């Protein structure tokens with residue numbers, strides 16, 4: 001379990017992470033989402049003790065990472081896949097890590113196999129593609145067989161097969177009962193991988209809830225209605241908190257009333273409806289709505 005309490009990091013006058021509080025629980029994939037510059041990497045660096053918080057705490061299984069007696073056995077992390085000595089082979093890189101953490105050499109071949117790098121284990125890491133480097137970074141994170149795992153944008157640089165593999169790995173690690181925190185700036189990616197979402201913008205917490213609830217509770221609920229008596233229906237539906245727009249195909253998009261209420265109002269007025277369809281906001285729509293005030297640079301969200 002990872003517990004973040006009032007975590008704050010200032011760089012000069014600016015808060016990169018601003019009073020964040022959330023808990024990452026075992027047995028599920030928690031997506032850590034935010035636009036570029038939202039503070040995800042800074043938060044993860046503080047969890048690992050690489051940056052000191054200005055205020056607040058980040059603990060892993062109740063202790064600060066730096067106070068863990070066997071850190072790699074408790075928590076594995078992938079932050080910067082390129083942070084490997086370029087002239088070391090993949091195997092020697094992992095062996096060094098294993099030895100300095102009191103882990104058996106046999107684990108090295110196991111994790112190389114697990115991430116699909118066995119055939120290139122003798123090659124220099126400096127020659128690896130970004131995708132191969134990501135796999136090596138993940139192998140390092142898995143080395144101590146930790147119950148807590150944290151990955152910063154792990155699908156960056158991976159091809160379609162690699163992305164699918166990462167998704168499967170995250171799901172499996174969570175199914176084994178581990179705590180999995182994975183960051184991304186892509187809602188579409190998280191929609192396929194995460195069970196739970198922690199969304200931040202400009203360092204602040206915007207949402208912390210199960211993935212389906214994010215759409216259910218935050219998605220603007222719109223109902224599409226078509227009728228030959230549109231002007232009359234608009235008059236009947238108009239009320240405080242109700243918005244009605246026309247769409248390109250002769251329909252009306254109504255927010256603020258659910259389909260049952262609209263159907264009842266239309267029936268009471270004797271208005272025949274040709275269509276009455278609840279519209280689901282996509283996860284991407286919800287993400288844009290959530291973070292629209294907190295995007296650091298306009299156009300920076302992809």
Ligand SMILES: Nc1ncnc2c1ncn2[C@@H]1O[C@H](COP(=O)(O)OP(=O)(O)OP(=O)(O)O)[C@@H](O)[C@H]1O
Pocket residue numbers: 011016034035036037038039040041042043185296
């Ligand atoms: N060492 C530093 N010195 C000054 N500012 C920093 C430093 N590290 C991060 N920042 C700033 O803190 C903010 C948050 O950055 P961070 O890298 O944590 O965001 P992020 O959500 O991980 O974004 P990205 O997806 O682009 O990596 C940004 O405005 C960034 O410029």
